[in-house]
Amino acid sequence: MTWLLGPYTEARTYRVAAYLLLGLGLGIFEFTILVTGFSLGLGLLVTIVGVPVLVATFLVARALATIERRLARSWLDAPLPRRRLARPEPGGVFWARLRSLTTAPRTWAEVAFLMLRLPMAVLDFAFITALIGAILGGFAQPIVVAAGVDTQIGSWTIDTFAESLIFIPISIIFLLVGARLVLGWGGLSRRLAAHFLGRVDVAELKQEVLDILARSEGADAFRVLDELGLRLGHGSFLTPTRVEATLLALQSSGHVTVRRDGSRPIFTPA
């Protein structure tokens, strides 16, 4: 019983419910902005005007993704990178910066998330309002009947007090499982946000690892993983396999050299 009712005493449950309820407005806003921006930008691409429109849309998408990231982290406790990553400097030329913005996998993951936000938010909103309705509906039925309002379900008219009590057990069941359902549904949104917004691109991870190795003047993979955890936090974006692959990539590109200290390889910047 504590497992079922315990979440009602936790602030997290209400944060998740608020995220599911309020996401619809944000989803509509984001979808409208992006669809308008991209269609206008692509349509005007034959003239020079399309380029600044597309650039502005990408920048707005990045800003919206930052808001979404903050929301997901604070309301859903989504495991996202803790701070803005030091992106590899593409150089001062406008076109190089533009290319860097439009070719980064993170940008496209953010755009995909923002486009998915509307259909997801519609489902979230439908779920949470249906759940609140199912919980409150049964308890409200006797009041509705007492107020003299009949409820029609198919050919059945609920117009007596005894009939109105039938829905109370159903509401009690929904009340018992409601908080768990909210947390479970919120878990799906959390996974989605973590998948799309919690990306750390290979180039960004390489930059972080190089920075750590330069500061520590050489470190083994365990230390690199610990340092990255301190900098970025923990989540699916930071796994031993990703760290191992990044070190291998840096090693094969000649950015890092390896020496042996006992059984452990020590990585130093070349």
Place this chain on the structure above:
Amino acid sequence: MDEFGELALREREARRIARRQWFWLHLAVFATLQVFLFVVWALGSESYPWFIFPLFGWGIPIAAHAVYAFVVQDAEEIMVQRAMRQGGEQE
């Protein structure tokens, strides 16, 4: 393989098992619901096999999930495995 390589290997293995468990759970829910829909159709008077629509509608995502669970590998995973193979060949 060094200590960190073993840690990474265990992590990949755990992820692979989790992926497959999610797939089996998905398949179980799918199968249960499809059997239920089939029984409803079989017991009903309607001859039109309407149950095939959810069967295929959900069957395609099930197939995609199976590919993700059993075939797809992350780029990092492929890279590490390739390096391990190369290391093994050199030794």
